[in-house]
Every structure is written in structure tokens, then in C-alpha cells.
Amino acid sequence: MELLCCEVDTIRRAHLDRNLLTDRVLQTMLKAEENCCPSVNYFKCVQKEILPYMRKIVATWMLEVCEEQKCEEEVFPLAMNYLDRFLSVEPLKKNRLQLLGATCMFLASKMKETIPLTAEKLCIYTDNSIRPEELLIMELLILNKLKWDMASVTPHDFIEHFLNKMALTDDTKQIIRKHAQTFVALCATDVKFISNPPSMIAAGSVAAAIQGLNLGNTDSIFSSQRLTLFLSQVIKCDPVAVSSMLYAVICIPGCK
Secondary structure: OOOOOOOOOOOOOOOOOHHHHOHHHHHHHHHHHHHOOOOOOHHHHOOOOOOHHHHHHHHHHHHHHHHHOOOOOOHHHHHHHHHHHHHOOOOOOHHHHHHHHHHHHHHHHHHHOOOOOOHHHHHHHOOOOOOHHHHHHHHHHHHHHOOOOOOOOOHHHHHHHHHHOOOOOHHHHHHHHHHHHHHHHHHHHOHHHOOOOHHHHHHHHHHHHHHHOOOOOOOOOOOHHHHHHHHHHHHOOOHHHHHHHHHHHHOOOOOO
């Protein structure tokens, strides 16, 4: 008898827990997001050398690393949350910004990945301009400055709640999810979205995804007006704010 053996190198991941998509969990997240937002004006009040365009450069690099390493979608926005929160409380030399970005990816991958990124691999992406020992020292500094509060709420957490409340097929939800995740990543690279809470960014990203896919018409729930009203009711905010966020997301360079 011939024995056939096929071994596939796959990463086992947990299935989505539907019990985490309840309104009680959603309300808890809306309260928690207030505590994980960075300072809006840290460029003026805290940082002496770091400028907005520098953040854009390092954010784009971080996104490229996450994409090349096929990281979970939550890793990059979470890493940017760590970066902004750190810069909100600690002045940094501009020549250490890439080290900060690499370390934030290191921490975020530990939180979200089954197999996290290694310090050695991240150092390679910096053309070995930093050493693993430096990254580990920076890791402890970030943890100290953020008071070990690393379980930040991200826009991805709200996307699932929005989709769960929509009467759509699984295939349609998957398409909307992927487009919304792309918008979330682009928002994370743009400094003007720092002041917006994750729930608002998620609402704008989902609305932009649905509009971009042309799923709605004037009579359906996916018409622009009815959609923004629905999303605003879910996160309990002004529909005008969601409409403004939708417009801001669509206007990000690279979204068209």
C-alpha cells in the first residue's frame, strides 16, 4: 500500500468569536478607545526634531514591511498607535525614529501574530542600521512610557461590529472588509487622522469601501445618507461627523 503524506507549512489561527460582537462589548470598546488615543498636537508640544513628514516616511516604510511579511491587518494600525502614543509623551531624536517604528512593529506583532516578527528580521529591514540589542532596549522604554497598556482598540475591532449588523452574504462582507482594511492602513499613515478615534476611522473606512464598490443606490440601506446614519447610530455619534470622515478617507492620496 502506498502511503501519501502531504505536509503544508500553515499558521494556525483562531476563528472569530461571535460572542465578542455583542452590543455590550461594543460599548466597552467605545469607552476604552478614549484612553488609547495619542495627543493631537505632540509635534508642537513634545517633539523638537520630529516633523509630520518624517512620520509619513517611517509610516510608509512600516506599512511596506508589514505587507511584505504578510502580517495580520491589525499589526500596522496597532504599531502606529504605539508610535503616536510614545511620541505624545517622550521627545525623540530624528535619527531614532526608524528604531521606534521597528520596535512598535515588534510589539504589535507580539500582540496580534501567531508567529511574531523577530528583532533580527526587523533589523535587516533597516539595512542593519540598528542592532537587535538596540531594539530590545527601545522595547522596554516604550513599554515603560506606555505603562504596559498595549491592548489598544484599533479601527479593525469596529469593522467586524459594523459588518455583523449588516444583512449581507459572507462573500460581500469579505470584500467590504478587505477594502475597509486598506482604507484603515492609509489613514494610519496620514497625520491628519491622529485626532480621530478608531470607531470614527472604522466608520469612514467601511462607508468608503461600500461607496467605492458601488453597492448602494438611493433606495437601499447602502445609499450614502442612510449608510452614514446607520454607522453613526452604531457608534453613537453625529451623522455629519461620519459623512465628514467618509469624505476625508476618500480624499487620501492613493484611495482613488
